Amino acid sequence: MEKRTDKNSYTILFAVIMVFVVGASLAFLATSLKGKIDENKRLEKQQNILYAMGVNDNDEKSVAFISTDNVAKEFSTYITKQVIIQGDNVTEDDEAYLIDLKVESAKSKEASYQRRLPLFIGEKEGAPYYIVPMRGKGLWDAIWGYISLDKNLVVQGVFFDHKGETPGLGANINQRFFMDDFTGEHILNQKENFAGIAVSKSNIDPKNERKTDNAVDAIAGATITGDGIAAMIRKDLRMYMPYLQTLKN
Amino acid sequence: MGLLSKRDTKLITDPLADNNPITIQVLGICSALAITAELEASIVMSIAVLFVLGLGNVVISLMRNIIPSKIRIIVQLIVVATLVIIVDLVLKAFAYQLSKTLSVFVGLIITNCIIMGRFEAFALANGPWKSFLDGIGNSLGYAVILIIVGFFRELLGSGSLLGFPVLGDAIEKTGVYAYGYENNGFMLLAPMALITVGLIIWVQRNKSKALIED
């Protein structure tokens, strides 16, 4: 005798009910939590930007952001100006940090679209910081980061993060031992041309003493993620160079 | 053992050695290779799998009489994916930092064949309590291998355990490094995980000859 659960009508009914239940519950959950999740993401962005300019609660080895309760206040204290660069136009916009780089990069594939480039200008102990957001690809998925420069275009600090790099290997790009190496590196070469910062396996500079070689040491076993970081810096930072070069002069 | 009968205990202990999901059943290999470069990641993944497999087995077992056999794979996958996504969304809203640590594992869990494999092989045919025990047992067996591999890869590859440099500082040349020891960076690459698992199988089958394939 055929079992009840083998009947086509039952199968279809079951599938319809399941799709409805799963879809409805997920959609409900996603919409009801959306506000909170977006808020978390917004605070995280602020934390990351502040981290890159050296405003954080780090102790010896850890990566610690300003706590979420204080971040909004600190953000408005340290970040004095946010601008959007679009071609030759530079406009001030207090919500520039909410620009989604992924969307901008997708839109800019149409030749008619002039990409909007957000730039955050901070001030700490009287010195100006210029913080550039970046986005690229690692081994598995997206990687992104912020790099803060002083007006001589020397790196003052970076923050990198990733969506799904290999734990223990590529995922270590958001660890201190990797990020701290970038501090003090130059993004220009000897001839004052833009060179970016390579993530090099043959750098042989584990203590990162050579600051002007445009390279830091790679993480062992994470070649593709490291190349992704270097490519991200080269590609995204280059777009800001026309603006950043004017600071230097 | 008031709570567990003898057969129930076997459900938990068997997968630890003689019916290990990784070395015998060949389930859940991808994740065993991908994330074992560090001991900590291995442990986190093991705990995540413990939760999902324990819970998922119970849910599937409860639903076993109403799932239409023709579309059972879709149903199983959707059940586990839904569970994982719900947990992920809730964590993102209420424990954002934790969710960042775990988000890497979400995709790995949904596609982990150990979960589907146990659904198919056990939960569809057994009651919820037994399925729960089976889930726990198999994820423990999975955890054992993950932790062994993670231990050796982190120790030999980066000279540390759980991020703590047990062998001394490789850059400052202290500890064993003072005597010319070097980390074997090759251990961090995925091929070495394969070879390590191969060696574990070798050791295991040498101990219990019954497992030897002809």
Next chain:
Amino acid sequence: MEHIELFFKSIFIDNMVFATFLGMCSYLAVSKKVTTAVGLGAAVIFVMAITVPLNWLLDTYLLKDGALAWLGPEYAEYDLSFLSFIMFIATIATMVQLVEIIVEKFSPSLYNSLGIFLPLIAVNCAILGGSLFMQSREIQSLGLAFNYGVSSGIGWFLAILAIASIREKIRYSNVPPALRGLGITFIVTGLMAIGFMSFGGMLTGGDEEEVPAETTVVISVEQQNDIANNTKVIE
């Protein structure tokens, strides 16, 4: 050109088995005989060739942030990407079930030898991985998505064919008893993966505009060393 590059890249450099270690379970378990391996490999190519473009359509016109814009401007705000896992899996599971029914009908012997692993194609991480890579690597067009699906499938097929042939031959070798079967397969796969790493150098360069930037870096490093040496001499 784009197509050719993606094709070879997916087969050799980003090989599903040897570079990203996806689809290992069925790869290890169904590689005892070349004939079964060929069957499963063909099934994977087939499933990937269908699911990757299908999921590409889903992603572009349904799930992505702003993907619903084609329905009208008022829908442009929606972002359904939290559903992508479920949608991708559902597509794949449906296709796999379809393949299962077809194989059962036309080749019962293949169906029997595939056993539990045919349903497991659904969670063959290579297949979901293909769809997720397609999403995260932002593949541009339907044609490229199809190309990516087929070539990743071929890469997987090649890997399982190779290991199955090795396993058939290895029976004539004197492997330590405890290592026979699964153990030696793991180790051989590890060695093959090391071999495949050398393909990483096949497509060097990348974007052409990057070349001058890199040469200047090299020069500057050399200069740096010179300067460093000179200062040492002076000291």
